[in-house]
Amino acid sequence: MSAKKVKVRFAPSPTGDLHVGNIRTALFDWAYARHTGGTFLFRIEDTDTTRVTDEYIQAAIDTLKWLGLQWDEGPEVGGPNGPYLQSQRLDIYAEWAQKFLDQKDAYHCYCSPEELEAVREEQRKANVAPGYNGHCRELTADQIAAFKAQGREGVVRMRMPDGTTTFVDEIRGEVTFDHKFVPDFVLVRADGSPLYTLAVAVDDILMGVTHVLRGEDLLSSTPRQIRVYQAMGVPLADYPAFAHLPFVMGQDNAKLSKRNGEVSIAWYREQGYLPEAICNYLALLGWSPGDDRENISMKELTELFTVEKVHSSPARFDMKKLEAINGDKIRALSVEDFAHWTIPFLKKSGVIQGTDAEIALVKQALPLIQERIVKLDEAPQLLKFLFVKEFAIDSDAVSKVNDESAQSILKRAQSELEQLSTWNHESIEAALRTSLIEEMGLKPRIAFTALRIATTGSTISPPLFESMELLGKQACLSRISLALSL
RNA sequence: GGCCCCGUCGUCUAGCGGCCUAGGACUCUGGCUUCUCAAGCCAGCUACGCGGGUUCGAAUCCCGUCGGGGCUACCA
Known part of the structure; x- marks a missing residue:
């Protein structure tokens, strides 16, 4: 590994709100950049204009901010390699596509979607690897003219030479793909707009990205990125390192769904999860510091995080554990x-x-x-x-204070509290323990439950005497007499 | 179907040939404490997918198998 300064990018395609899987990726990207003293770059991959919206882009930006994953280059903060929205870099992609065409690394393909689908269908039936069959690879000028005369608009397709692509994934080790299973892929749509396959590779190189940490769903697209690097004339030493992070899955089996966690970060915010708790929990999904530490601050994460400690196997999202960590963080x-x-x-x-x-x-x-x-x-x-303002006892608790024994407890408490000159939890507790527990011989649980319901309106409350102190003598007494009138 | 990735308690994980009768955490169960609810403390349950090798010795290495997942788009 060269001594080149690390630059890690998080490059989501905001086709919806960021879910926990995206955020875990962002967290690891950020942590790795911070750990190495490198740069954290944030890029928006909005080449699919039919699915990405401005609202989702803004939501992604807000989410990273809320989590405290500050980026060094990207939307809002700018940087030397901008713009950081791919929709603003269309001319760059067009230039490279033309270059690939000129070099014969890419070619125009005039097959219609229907024709392509028919080919794939046959391949499936024949138990052959489905994929583009190279139909338009070597078209003559006449054939091209004929297609154009039919009104067909071609896509730009990358030529995949025979052979294999081998690369070292920092998490999975050496991975090899035979090009027989990596068909010629589309770089530019018929309408001239670029595809992810083109934009991601061009941008990673142009922006000087040294490490690509992303979801493992992109593992099999890596040979295509490498193919673009080759066409760009990038020396091997300048290829970014790849690390494909394991999935974060839902409770049951596969992908996350609304039911088990794949909901926008806004949901966690509304529920009252702390950013630090979310990050701490997510950090433990697919990574561990190597010892038994589980309570990890953002600062510690940046100190401890290394790609070597990232797992290759997927992890299940467990809301219960998130809750436990959130409780810990709140208490701290x-x-x-x-x-x-x-x-x-x-x-x-x-x-x-x-x-x-x-x-x-x-x-x-x-x-x-x-x-x-x-x-x-x-x-x-x-x-x-x-x-x-208008106090009322919970309907399900009323029956527990309107019976004879509860009423007698409240009556006695009322007279004791009325005489109390010093109103604080110590004096309240002393007075009530003496009268209700010692003199009336009541069980604390019985006596205090009646008072708890009368003063707080519920069977569940913060500690009783402290609550009564904060409520104040007047309010306590008036609520007790209200309960007495039931 | 093809290609690729993955496989330790229910879940997240420690483990990288002997320290493992497999450790920690969450969950769950029981108990202690206790003015409710929590918190805290103690105890308990439960795992190396399976089958072959290699080795004096395997959760750890190899092969196979089964299972899960991803990709197979003019999505990313």
């Missing part, structure tokens, strides 16, 4: 950071408007729930009792 947050992440969820759910007084109370309450939630979207439910 400082109160300030936890507030920063949580407040938007409280606002969005309408629990708070965002006033200074509300924020101050939220910050006091957050430590009570920090170790109780796995995702940020659970916060509103746990804290809403502190902010509701």
Whole structure:
């Protein structure tokens, strides 16, 4: 390996929102660039104008930003090899296609889609490798004129010479493809627009990419990229190194689907997953630091990540493990950071408007729930009792406070709390333990459940005494008397 | 069908010929703790796809087989 400075690219084709597989690739690309002190290049492969949309492109950009995968070259930040949207580089591809044509490395093919399909159909029937049969490889000027007279527009097709292509995949080792199974492929559509096969190879070379880390679905297209390098006259030493990352699959068997995880990153955001948790979890899919470490920060990832440690076998996406890591990351947050992440969820759910007084109370309450939630979207439910204007006990909990024993507990608690001069969780707990547990001889679970429901409205809440302290004496007493009136 | 890639607990993985009666994590089960829910702590369940080799010795090397996946587009 040369001492050339590493340049890694992430080059998605935004035909939809980026899913976890894409993001894992982006993460590895980024981590490798950072690990080697190289450049992380972000390129948009939007040559398929029928499937890529501006919205998806913008979403991809936003997603990388949200995850903290900052790129050194690419959309918005620019760079010496721009533009970084392939749709803005059409003239470059056209030039190279013409050069390949002039060199006879490529040729015009006038076969219609129907004709090609018919050929493939026959090949399948004959149990022969399907693929272009070279029909238009050696057309004469007359034949070309005849096709044009029919109104046919040709595509530009790359000539695959006999032989084999062997390359070293940094993850899988040496891989060889016989050209018998790599048919002449199309570089330019009949309408003159370039295809991935052309654009990806040209751009990787022109942009000085040294390492291509991408999904293993592209493994078998590598010989075609190499063929383009050859036609471009690129010396072997300047070919990028290839590393094909294993798939991230869904719970059951194959590809990810909406049901098991292939949803836009926006979904994870709305659910309250932290970017760091997503990256940490995804880093562990197809890679491991080699020891038992599983809690890995972004910084540690850049220090530890090497391609040698990437697996060759696919990994299944497991939401449960992601949740566990997210919970760990939430618990590790400082109160300030936890507030920063949580407040938007409280606002969005309408629990708070965002006033200074509300924020101050939220910050006091957050430590009570920090170790109780796995995702940020659970916060509103746990804290809403502190902010509701019109308090009401959950319908499924009412029956647990309107019976005789609960009422007697609440009555006693009410009189004890009314007399309390100092209102904090220590004094509240002391008073209630003395009266309810010691004097009335109640089980803590019984006594405090009644109070929990009366004051927070739910059978599940943050710790009771701390909750009551934050709620305030007035509110507690009025809620208890409300429960007493049931 | 053809070509290519892959194969350790349910899942993610450690393991790169002896340290493996296979370790860790998540999940699950049971217990402890306990004002609910969590968190925390302890314990338990469960794996080298199969069959041949090579070797004193194989999860680790080789072959075959089975299974999974990808590609086979004027998608990427």
